[in-house]
Amino acid sequence: MKLLTCPINGTRPLSEFIFGGEYRQAPDQNTCSDAEWAAYVHNRQGAPGDKKEWWYHSPSGTWFIAERNTQTDKVARTYLLADAKKVVKESK
């Protein structure tokens, strides 16, 4: 069974986690066109590669972001959404 690292609770077996889909930034709903919004709502980039994903540690109720390569199934890092900016800055 795969392991995943919750930023709060540490490394736990995958059975404790729930997948929450790809993390995507919504376009500004007040300025975007109908087509842009529809594309955001309905289209997903299915090509394998590095993805930011929502994951939920079920026993503790922790949502976090996992950067995972969907081809190799390797998780580069995980962090809370609130720390996303910090993480991006650190990696630069």
Added chain:
Amino acid sequence: MSLRNSYKPGEWINRAKEINFTFEGEAFTAFEGDTISSALWAAGQKVLGRSFKYHRPRGVLSLANHDVNILMTDGTDTNMRADVVEVKDGMTLQAVNTIGGVKKDKNNYIDSISPLLPVGFYYKAFHTPRKLFPFWEHMIRKAAGLGIVNFDYPRILKRKLHTHCDLLIIGAGPSGLTAACKAASAGLQVTLIDENRHLGGSLSYDHGGHKVSAEYGEDLLKKIESLPNITVRVGAYAAGYYPDHFIPIVETGGITKVRAKAVIVASGAFEQPPVFRYNDLPGVMLGSAAQRLIYRYGVKPCHNGIVFTANDYGYRVALDLLAAGANVLAVVDLRAGGNGGLHNLELCKRGVKIYAGHCVYEAVATSDKSKVRGAVICAYDDKNNVALTDNKFTVDCDGIVMSAGWAPAAALLYQAGTAMQFDYDVQQFVPSRLLDGIFAAGKVNGIFELDQRMRDGERAANDALNYLGKLAVNTNAEKHSGGAPSHAYAMVPHPKGKNFVDFDEDIQIKDFENAAKEGFDNIELMKRFTTVGMGPSQGKHSNMNAIRILAKIRGLPVEKIGTTTSRPFFHPTPMGHLGGRGFHPHRLTSLHDWHEAHGAVFTDIGAWKRAAYYPQFGQTKADAIQAEAMAVRKSAGLIDVSSLGKIEVHGPAAAEFLERFFTGKYANQKIGTWRYTLLLDEAGVVVDDGVASRVADDLFYLSIGTANAAMVYREMQRCQQEWRLDIGLVNVTGAFGAINIAGPAAREILSSLTELDLSTEAFPLGHFRETTVANVPTKVIRASFVSDMAYELHSPMRQVPQLWNALMDAGKQKGLRAFGSDTQRLLRLEMGHTIPGIDTDGLTNPYEIGAEWVIKMDKPYFVGQRSLSILSKRPLRKQLVAFTLAANFKGEVPLECNLVIDSGEIAGRVTSISYSKFIDRIIGFAYVAPAKKAVGSSFDIRTDNGLLVAATVVATPFFQLQEA
């Protein structure tokens, strides 16, 4: 004519302890530590089993857990592998898959008609006419079964364990042992496993007539013993590889799931048989099997043997045979130049005749066909794969020991995503790219010389140490030196065939040729058509030869053929190891015992067990539901709704959170009132609904339908991660239970237990109050989901039974009774309320269910708002309507999901439908074309049997039908 030798150090048997057992009625003796096969072989019993398809006699082949023609039963267990299962005192053994025992198997006639049973025969012969297939299937299964399942099998519980280690080493041969010593010396916690009973791997049998390897083995074992941080598990096999180094280890007593930080696969290689006519006769065995017999069990493989080799290994085996006191009449080397290096010279010196560039053209059977009595030898053109039979000659012998090469035991490596490439220097698939933390060492890595294997083990340990962040030097991988350990094509053609490639399924070379001719010339197709590798050994001694044959047929290099997929489990694993407790948690309300005591039928909703209805005195489900519903309509009913999701939203921004999360408005909601909540997803699809009670300016109490509660709470948490409002979410689902009391008598019953003024003026619909009922602190919500007169009572979960019992007592005289969740569904239908997930699906938008009233588009934002702004501009495609069938409808009643048909086209479907005894009509919800949504218009529903039933759109609640 015993073949047992005298004592030699290192053997696995205890000669001090004799064991008695019977095989097919005949008494045998053995030593403690003997396997069934070694004991029988020592006694001169050479026919140990019969083959699966042709019922040909078979003896020892590998003695390494791959002798799948030698399956036995002791009356309890079946398909025991005699080549590795230890014989026990008093065992009464039978071979499986025979009629009348191995010696006189009545099915042996099948062998003589084998030309009539070509590969694919069953597929073609018996599939038409279809109605006869069950008959043929019965016959085939009887003729070709493997053992009989014992239905009186005792219940044997197998333990399940979890364990962790730094480094898991699979295989305790020279490379695995060296790696374990190295890694443990560097401080790692090492788990070392081997499927054999003792450590050592080939060190315990591959001696080449000398003692060097045995001495190496002793040194290594001493070192292993001296290192406390090595955990050794013998008689244990790694059954599969799962992500992040999660490996189930199977032992007799149970399964241990090991989570390792790194893994070294030192699983070795399976010796592969050369293919020639009658290579399956008892007495013809693999070189490594002969060595195992000699050194582990002190048993001579034969008296007068011939070694048929296609590599240098056969020369080592010949020396071991001599050391065991057997005569070696000839070493027949398929290779034009022969070789064997120093071993060759030694054999020559000892007078063994060596025939280079020769082959065993066929083995010769005794007159009763039960064992080998000679070998026909002739020259062989290795380049063109032709036997030159002009000067063939026969040598009498009672054993042919064969060495042609190896196939890596790479199943775990494949499962771990290892890329393998074919290395022509060793004529073997070897790992070319390994995933992080997985290392291969030894024969599985294409390294065969003993000293090289030990260095490769050390190299792998160093690689693992580096991977685990410990500095280690010398990680240079060596290449195999010397000739190829495996022959490129050790298969001698013979016009009469019976040259077996797969012993599990009796597949000969010509079967592959025929399969290819019929177009099954891809390895996966060929596997399925010929069934090669599909027997109990899963191709461990046949897949590699199958690949080589296919490569030759297609004129392609071996690596272009590819290999079949390796899946867990590596080895047949008894069901007992896999069976166990299910881990499906379910939740019970505090009233569960009451429901059980009152005969409730339970249903699973979300994670909860809910009482669905309470059948009385043999009532049918439908009768029980109608009776409970009538009670609610005529007097009062009580339902346990403790499974409702209950969430508190605290904080100054609580109302703002709700307004962003749900479609409605909550900022101006008065304290002491509740409002309906509707949740959409970003696409504007209806997800769930519920009730939000405003307890204080900064506190809302939400109740959410049972099935979606966990998901809705999760979604709230995620939105809060993004919105970061000044709120806190508390899931109080388990902390509070809830009861709904509904029906005309509900108010009267409730008022007897509380001081709260329940009059409509003081406590109207849409309000809630906090009070005590029967001395239990209770939040009373005046909702109307199942009845216009209903109160939802939320109380601390543990006090709910007290409240429930008090209500039951108070209502006894008023006809109060319990009703279940199935009845609740009928009641809400009568009220005209929809349920998301039942009356909606993954595409339903709120306009389609007439929920415009709760959508406040003038808010700055809510989930799904932007999508609704698009959807609202478009014409509706379908509309949910309430309908009824004709009064006194007597035909076939439509079911949920039956289609609504409009001029022959599908226009929608029925989402809810039920007979209501109270209304005395069949009522329901259905999606129809928007043009048909007006009250009074009619549409057709197609039943399961294809009848069209007319339905009429009506207004809700359905009670109006009563007057009509």
